Amino acid sequence: MSASPAPARRRLHPLGRALRRMWPLTTRGVGAVVIGIAAIVCAHAFGVVELVYVGVLLLVIVALGWVSLWFVHRYGEVSRSFSPDVAAVGNESVVTVHATARGGLSGAIARWTDILPEGVEGEASGILVGAAALDHVRLTYRIRGTRRGIRDVGPFSIVVTDPFGFTRRNVRAGGVEPITVAPATVTLPPLTEYPGEAGGSLHTATHQLGEGADNLIPRAYAPGDSMRRINWRASAHHDELMVRQEEQESTPEATVVLDRAAARWAPAASRPGEDPTFEAAVTATISAAARLAREGYDVTVIDTDAHPIGAPVPAGDIVAVEQLALDLATIVTGSDDRLASLPRLFAGTVAGPVVVVSARVTAADAEALAPLVAHSALPVLLAADSSDDALERASAAGWRAAALSADGDLTETWRAATEWGTARAR
Numbered sequence: 001m002s003a004s005p006a007p008a009r010r011r012l013h014p015l016g017r018a019l020r021r022m023w024p025l026t027t028r029g030v031g032a033v034v035i036g037i038a039a040i041v042c043a044h045a046f047g048v049v050e051l052v053y054v055g056v057l058l059l060v061i062v063a064l065g066w067v068s069l070w071f072v073h074r075y076g077e078v079s080r081s082f083s084p085d086v087a088a089v090g091n092e093s094v095v096t097v098h099a100t101a102r103g104g105l106s107g108a109i110a111r112w113t114d115i116l117p118e119g120v121e122g123e124a125s126g127i128l129v130g131a132a133a134l135d136h137v138r139l140t141y142r143i144r145g146t147r148r149g150i151r152d153v154g155p156f157s158i159v160v161t162d163p164f165g166f167t168r169r170n171v172r173a174g175g176v177e178p179i180t181v182a183p184a185t186v187t188l189p190p191l192t193e194y195p196g197e198a199g200g201s202l203h204t205a206t207h208q209l210g211e212g213a214d215n216l217i218p219r220a221y222a223p224g225d226s227m228r229r230i231n232w233r234a235s236a237h238h239d240e241l242m243v244r245q246e247e248q249e250s251t252p253e254a255t256v257v258l259d260r261a262a263a264r265w266a267p268a269a270s271r272p273g274e275d276p277t278f279e280a281a282v283t284a285t286i287s288a289a290a291r292l293a294r295e296g297y298d299v300t301v302i303d304t305d306a307h308p309i310g311a312p313v314p315a316g317d318i319v320a321v322e323q324l325a326l327d328l329a330t331i332v333t334g335s336d337d338r339l340a341s342l343p344r345l346f347a348g349t350v351a352g353p354v355v356v357v358s359a360r361v362t363a364a365d366a367e368a369l370a371p372l373v374a375h376s377a378l379p380v381l382l383a384a385d386s387s388d389d390a391l392e393r394a395s396a397a398g399w400r401a402a403a404l405s406a407d408g409d410l411t412e413t414w415r416a417a418t419e420w421g422t423a424r425a426r
Contacts, residue, residue, distance in 0.1 A: 024066055029166035032058045065162030069169040076100035078156045078174025080114075086326055087120075087145040089184040089283075095124070097156060099137040099173060110160040112139060119147030119181060119273050128158075145181035147273030148282065148329055152176040181273070182325040183282045188291040188414040191353075191378070218242040252352045254297035258285045259304050259358035261337035269333040276406035277384045278333065281357045284382050284410055286328055288355045289313055290321045291414070297352055301328075304338040306345050340368035346375040353378035357404070361386040366394040373398035380417050 025033065039055030042048065078099045087093035097114060114124040122143035143153075154176035161168045218234035221241035234242035258281065262270065269278035289299045290313075299313040301324060310327030313320040339358055346354065354376040356369070361383040373379045381394050384404040394401040402417035404410075 062166045066167040075171045075173045080177045086180045088182045089145050092142050092144050097139040110158050112158045117151040120151050149272030150178050180329050182329045186287040186410045254292040254299050254353040256289050256301045257356045260333045260335040262333045263337045264359045265333045280406045284357050343372040355380040357382045359384040361390050363390045366390050370397035
């Protein structure tokens with residue numbers, strides 16, 4: 001059964017909501033009790049016996065309605081399922097609620113509510129018509145994640161009224177069930193200017209196709225080798241049978257560094273979904289990893305301590321990108337400030353693209369990061385709350401630098417960094 005949306009209601013004080021849940025009479029029920037008592041009083045005052053029957057009848061109906069809610073209606077276990085299981089920030093997820101119910105009197109109407117936590121929005125309430133006749137309740141509604149983290153949905157409650165609408169009962173069934181709200185993944189523009197220089201997908205096409213590489217290395221013939229692989233020119237030169245062996249080209253690697261130093265972020269960044277600037281950095285991290293994976297890189301996401309953040313993302317693996325987003329759902333600040341020592345991690349190596357996502361980068365930090373440029377084919381620096389002078393110094397050192405903003409357009413920020421270098425995308 002699908003849920004019909006409930007009309008908008010005025011929010012009550014928590015104490016008022018608690019009293020309303022405990023109070024068994026509806027407005028109609030209060031009126032029936034008042035009229036019943038008034039009829040009995042008037043019957044004694046005016047000597048009209050018929051009013052006694054009317055008053056007693058109203059009170060009995062109210063009492064029977066209340067008894068029917070407690071001894072006739074039964075509500076059992078409640079379970080929920082989410083589709084998809086992980087809700088990304090800004091995307092919708094469908095919640096399906098299954099509840100067991102045993103009804104009695106026909107005509108009962110119930111109002112259901114599933115309590116939603118902060119960070120999750122949706123119309124999780126509705127009305128069940130003919131609730132007394134149901135053995136199993138199936139409800140669906142949509143939610144939308146607004147803040148990253150693990151959020152508890154529930155408990156589920158049903159307010160059922162008797163067929164006359166005189167009394168009500170609030171039933172809370174089941175517990176809470178967590179749903180993971182992952183950071184949003186923004187589709188960033190491709191690296192149109194750098195695929196050849198950076199060593200991306202154009203350099204790995206041969207490796208992905210398998211046979212047909214031009215890098216052929218002759219080796220001695222071994223039993224089992226196909227005769228079609230014999231290189232006759234090399235065999236004549238070495239005076240023994242030689243076969244062609246394709247040189248395997250490894251998929252180039254890219255690194256995304258998320259600076260989690262607590263000193264560089266607001267205190268709220270120690271909790272998932274609380275600091276908008278840190279949330280923008282997490283979104284930039286997963287989005288950059290997704291773009292680099294599409295470009296043909298094996299992507300590793302680390303912090304400035306070189307600790308991995310989530311599982312590595314193989315080139316072109318969309319499922320691995322989703323798993324990385326799940327790993328980033330609960331990431332917070334808390335590491336030491338080691339941004340200045342980041343070039344040591346790449347010393348003595350020549351890496352592919354290196355994307356550094358940080359906050360409050362100073363001119364001294366830009367100078368300390370300058371040596372890393374020589375070890376990366378595409379150094380990108382996305383920094384929040386940084387001065388223009390720091391970004392200019394980073395750009396002068398060879399970084400593709402851009403300012404990261406919580407309310408800015410990440411797509412334009414990425415384009416500004418990868419295509420034009422220093423930019424202010426706010």
